[in-house]
Amino acid sequence: MSYTFETIGVIHSPYREKFGIPRQPSLVNAARITLELLPPYDHPDMVRGLDAFSHVWISFVFHQTADRGWQPLVRPPRLGGNAKVGVFASRATHRPNPLGLSLVRLLRVDTQPKVVLTLEGADLLDGTPVLDIKPYIPFVEARADARGGFVDGPPPQLSVGWDAAARAQLTAPGLPADFALLVEQVLAQDPRPAYQDDPERIYGVALHQWNVRFRVEKNHAQVIEIQPLTPN
Structure with a gap:
């Protein structure tokens, strides 16, 4: 059906x-x-x-991922990207529907x-x-006795710092007033795949019309540059 x-x-x-x-x-x-x-x-x-x-x-x-199919088992980032659980025991984007x-x-x-x-x-x-x-x-959907399985509790966060040049770029025309806070909250969640841990690698995350370039070492993310996104 x-x-x-x-x-x-x-x-x-x-x-x-x-x-x-x-x-x-x-x-x-x-x-x-x-x-x-x-x-x-x-x-x-x-x-x-x-x-x-x-x-x-x-x-x-x-x-964005609807046409990529699905698998019965997935690797949740919260489990380090190694352990598998059933797709219905996860919030993976690759689902039957x-x-x-x-x-x-x-x-x-x-x-x-x-x-x-x-x-x-x-x-x-x-x-x-x-x-x-x-x-x-709230009275029917907030359950104090609920169990969270393998995601019981918030994830650990990274500290976030700024290179001087990147912080100076926050004054660029067109940047939202709260852009720095948005960047810090996003990077604190550690958007890297669970299997990547290269302190020399430079990542880029697209926020609004800007590409935020950063690297991560141990438990710290450092913003190194803010670039305008190149139109597709």
Whole structure:
């Protein structure tokens, strides 16, 4: 049996590629993301009363990886990239149905000139298709007795520093006012694959229209340069 779904909205996000997106929501609160509803779902009545809730569930499609197939076993980064668990015991993007679910803080609901939700702490790629929005209801969905399996507790974080030249580049025209905080929160989550630990390697993470180049040694990430992204 198969079903067909309509995209009700699209995500506008500072995350331009999968690398650098936090592996769970609410880890990078500096990431402000908007959800724009699309016709015919962009009527103000569709979101009437939603601003009474502090958080919402976003159902979405892993559109960038949907055509790459899936495997019954995956290697979660939280287990070091070595141990395998079943795909349904993980939040891997490669799934039989490429659906994601993210709990985010709802900051604002605008209905003019477009219906747009402003969200905080989302882990969503720019251009992500959204299938549904549901309000989060704490008394039934916050369970103090729940077990978190192999992800019971937040991941360790890296400290983050800046080369003098990189910090000076924060004054470049067009950079968002909170760009430095966004960079620090993203890099603190250590976006590298679990199997990579080369202190000489330079990585780049695309945020907004900028490429943030950095290296990691032991438990410290050092920002070395901020470059404008090259248009595709």
